[in-house]
Amino acid sequence: xxxxxxxxxxxxxxxxxxxIAKARASESFNAVxxxxxxxxxxxxxxxxxxxxxxxxxxxxxxxxxxxxTLGGTTTAxxxxxxxxxxxxxxxAIEKLEAEGAICIGKANLxxxxxxxxxxxxxxxxxxxxxxxxxxxxxxxxxxxxxxALDIVPFALxxxxxxxxxxxxxxxxVVGIKPTYxxxxxxxxxxxxxxxxxxxxxxxNAHDAALVMDIMSGQDAKDMTTLDDFFTPAxxxxxxxxxxxxxxxxxxxxxxVRATTQAYIEKLRSAGHTVEEVSLSMLxxxxxxxxxxxxxxxxxxxxxxxxxxxxxRAEASTLTEVYGASRDQGFMTENKRRIMIGSYVLSSGYFDxxxxxxxxxxxxLINEFNALFASYDVLIAPVAPTPAFKIGANAADPIKMYLxxxxxxxxxxxxxxxxxxxxxxxxxxxxxxxQLIAQQRDDALLLALAESxxxxx
Amino acid sequence: MxxxxxxxxxxxxxxxxxxLSEDEIGPLQADLENIVGYFQQLDELDTAGIEPTYQVTAxxxxxxxxxxxxxxxxxxxLLELAPSSEAEQIKVPKVL
Numbered sequence: 001x002x003x004x005x006x007x008x009x010x011x012x013x014x015x016x017x018x019x020i021a022k023a024r025a026s027e028s029f030n031a032v033x034x035x036x037x038x039x040x041x042x043x044x045x046x047x048x049x050x051x052x053x054x055x056x057x058x059x060x061x062x063x064x065x066x067x068x069t070l071g072g073t074t075t076a077x078x079x080x081x082x083x084x085x086x087x088x089x090x091x092a093i094e095k096l097e098a099e100g101a102i103c104i105g106k107a108n109l110x111x112x113x114x115x116x117x118x119x120x121x122x123x124x125x126x127x128x129x130x131x132x133x134x135x136x137x138x139x140x141x142x143x144x145x146x147x148a149l150d151i152v153p154f155a156l157x158x159x160x161x162x163x164x165x166x167x168x169x170x171x172x173v174v175g176i177k178p179t180y181x182x183x184x185x186x187x188x189x190x191x192x193x194x195x196x197x198x199x200x201x202x203x204n205a206h207d208a209a210l211v212m213d214i215m216s217g218q219d220a221k222d223m224t225t226l227d228d229f230f231t232p233a234x235x236x237x238x239x240x241x242x243x244x245x246x247x248x249x250x251x252x253x254x255x256v257r258a259t260t261q262a263y264i265e266k267l268r269s270a271g272h273t274v275e276e277v278s279l280s281m282l283x284x285x286x287x288x289x290x291x292x293x294x295x296x297x298x299x300x301x302x303x304x305x306x307x308x309x310x311x312r313a314e315a316s317t318l319t320e321v322y323g324a325s326r327d328q329g330f331m332t333e334n335k336r337r338i339m340i341g342s343y344v345l346s347s348g349y350f351d352x353x354x355x356x357x358x359x360x361x362x363x364l365i366n367e368f369n370a371l372f373a374s375y376d377v378l379i380a381p382v383a384p385t386p387a388f389k390i391g392a393n394a395a396d397p398i399k400m401y402l403x404x405x406x407x408x409x410x411x412x413x414x415x416x417x418x419x420x421x422x423x424x425x426x427x428x429x430x431x432x433x434q435l436i437a438q439q440r441d442d443a444l445l446l447a448l449a450e451s452x453x454x455x456x
Numbered sequence: 457m458x459x460x461x462x463x464x465x466x467x468x469x470x471x472x473x474x475x476l477s478e479d480e481i482g483p484l485q486a487d488l489e490n491i492v493g494y495f496q497q498l499d500e501l502d503t504a505g506i507e508p509t510y511q512v513t514a515x516x517x518x519x520x521x522x523x524x525x526x527x528x529x530x531x532x533x534l535l536e537l538a539p540s541s542e543a544e545q546i547k548v549p550k551v552l
Contacts, residue, residue, distance in 0.1 A: 087533040181513050194510065221527065223518040224511075287495050298472060305473065307548055309537035318551045323475025335474055336487055342471040343492065353495055358508030360501050365509060397487050398494055414512030439513065 001173070001203035004059055004153045004210060012047035012058030012102065016040045019060040019104050022151045029127045031136065031145035032062065035105035039071030043102045056214070057100030062146045063156040064139075065106035066113055066189035069093055076189045077121040078111040080310045080329025090187030091222070092156060092198050092215045099214050104152065107142030111331040112301065113158055113191045115139050116166055116403045117393065120333045125390055129171045130430060134387040137167030140201065144171040147201045148430075154202045154211050160191045161289055162383070162407025164199045165419035165434060169382035172421045172430030175201045176208050176446065177407075179439045180414030181226040183212075184219030192296035193224075195289075195411040205420065205450035206232075209443065229440050235447040239376040241267060242277035247380035247406050255425035256381045263422040263433045264379065266452060277371055277378070281364040282409055288364065289408040290401055291344050291357035297334075298341025304329060336397060365413045372438040377448060379435055380406050382419045386429035406434060416442040420449045458496070460489040 007015050020040070023032045040060070046052045063069060066076045068086035075081045093103060110120035118126040118141030126136040129148035136145045140157030144167035147155050157164040159177035168175025176199045183198040190196060200211040209232035217228035243264060248257055264274050306312035306325025313324035330338070344353035371378060383403050393400040410417035416439070419432035437445050465485045469476045476484070531544070540547040 084537070087529050087537065088527065179513070181515070194512065220520065223520070224513070224515060226513060284498060284501060287498050290491065291495055291498075302473070306539065308534075308546060310539075312539035316549060318548050320475065321549055322473045326473055327475045327477070327480075330474070332480070332483075335472075335476070335480070336484065336491075338472045338474065339465070339468040339484065339488060340491055342468050343488065344495075346468075346471065353492075353498075355508055356498050356501075356503060357495075358510060359503035359506040360498055361509045362506050363501065363503065365512070398490055401491075412512075 001147065001150050002153050003204060004056065004207045007059040007153060008057065010058070012044035013041065015058050015060050016044040016102055016104055019152050022149070023105060023146070026149050026151060029129065029132070029145055029149060030124050031108055031126045031142040031149065033065050033075060033077065033106050033108050033123055033142070034072050036069065036071040036103060040102050040104045047100055047102070052100050054098060054100035055210070056096060059101045060104045060152050061096065061101055061154050061156065062105050062107050062143065062152050063093060063103055064109050064143045064158060066109060066158060067093055067156055068187040069103055069106065072106065074106065076112050077109045077123055078329060078331065079122045080304050080325070082311060084310060086187070088187055091184035091219050093187070095214050096211070107140070107146055107155055109142055110139035110333065112189060112334055113139040113160060113163055114297070114333045114337055116162065116400055118142060119390065119394060120331050122331060127390070128387045130428065131387065133389055134429070135170065135390050137170035137387060139163040141167045143201050144168050144173055144175065147171070147173045147203060154200055154207055157199055157201055158188060158191070159197050159199055159411070160195050161293060161411045162404045164201060165407050165417060165432070166383045166403065168201055168419040169432030170387040170430060173201050173203060174205055174208050174418065174420055174449065175199065176212060176418040176442070177410065177416065178212060178216070178230070178442045179226070179416045181224045182230060182442065183215045184222040184225050186219055186221035190300040192293040193300060194296060195293065204453060205446045209446045212442065230442055233443045233447055235451045238271040238273065239448060240374065241272050241274045241377045241379055242371055242375040243274060244279045244282065244378055244380040245276045246279055246282040251384060252381055253385045256383070256385065256431055259423040259431040260379070260381050260433050270452065274379070277375065279367055279371065279409065281367050282405070284360055285364060285409040285412060286401060286405045288357045288360050288412060289404065290340070291353050292361065292412070294337040294341035295345050295354050296341070298338045298345065301334065301338055361412050364409060368413050368415065376444065377435050377437050379433060382406060382432045382434040386425045386431050410436045414439055416445055418445045418449055420452070458489065458492045460485055460492065
């Protein structure tokens, strides 16, 4: 895989043409939904003529297709938005373009980012970069695959409960989900507003820090954004690290545990202190997540009604237009989540489910806070298994949701967390480990990950 | 175990503005029942006196000026996105 620096100081047109050629040669992976070739080449020529400059001048990238971009469609991998052409760009895209980076196309995802395998895409699953019979993970499966396939040096993703970290692990790339509020979500298709974050997938931690540094910062168009606290830094000495013991039980694949354990030994060899810690709320995090997030989804997806934009179904009354547009435009998993949300928010069930989950969320956050009083970083697997076979979890939503059990805790608490490549399974599948820190310690995670690169 | 009936599914679909086809209802009924059943494990937790968390970075009341900001987007560009429009208005089928 290449690094961002390989694309700087060379012909931008060549960079873009090569990336597009690679994307076309990799079509069988179904990682890319659309290419914005005309706009990308136009921008490349401006870079080559010195009319666009910046720290990423001429560097090609791909955005998950839930970022609004100019020059093509933004589908969220749904039928509802199949022909939707955005009139504006996401703040994250605007900031990268201001530094000269060039978006060449859009990556596949689970429709509206609902899923952990990219199998819920209306345009078919993305195949794993290492084994085409297996899933790329999700929901940012396309973004992980295009980095692993070396089409572009970085790709943007969104992570609401693990959607950057898990596909990063499944394809052997670095993926960071930052502190909640680090990057503006303006112009990104909303899923669950209390946990939605924007991050990046790269071949190495240094490049992830470069991109995060550009994207981070306050934006009046997203009132949840924090002040620009993110500054890349080198690791400042040895750290105290806690291994979450509830994430290392026999329920977790043996290769995943062994790979995590091997990474822990390397951390110890590098001088860090690593001790076992308990996060007893881990087992409840998934139930909390699948109450809170569908509740927010049912509200956020209310806007898709076929009236102001998107595909409108033919029907004779307004109510029927809403119902049919939504039935035809959403995938089954979208409908499941919307209906669960309607259920947990409905009168009579609100206290028992939604309010209970938000209180349990406080208990989870309290437990994290207690651990971060003594530890700088926590370590756990990213997912209980390496990439699974396409179709293996399709019939059982709960089995699919269980893939998220290691990643949802950091999301519910707004903590930064990254997935770093740590090894491979006995049959050659990539396995990542997850590092979690307290809010605003994003740069520490990347510095620690970078210090460990090459030790694998 | 919470029971979810076929009419519950139809009621939820109505609340969710989803016009489900007949063959979608059965599988959704089973899925929703299993998923809601999974939530029961939270009953093990004592949450008496615990405040719920709705926002994780302690932000409160982020204000902006009470002024129109179009974010640089033309009205005409937004109208073009609508499946049907007329006289600078989005057109919809009859309401009743």
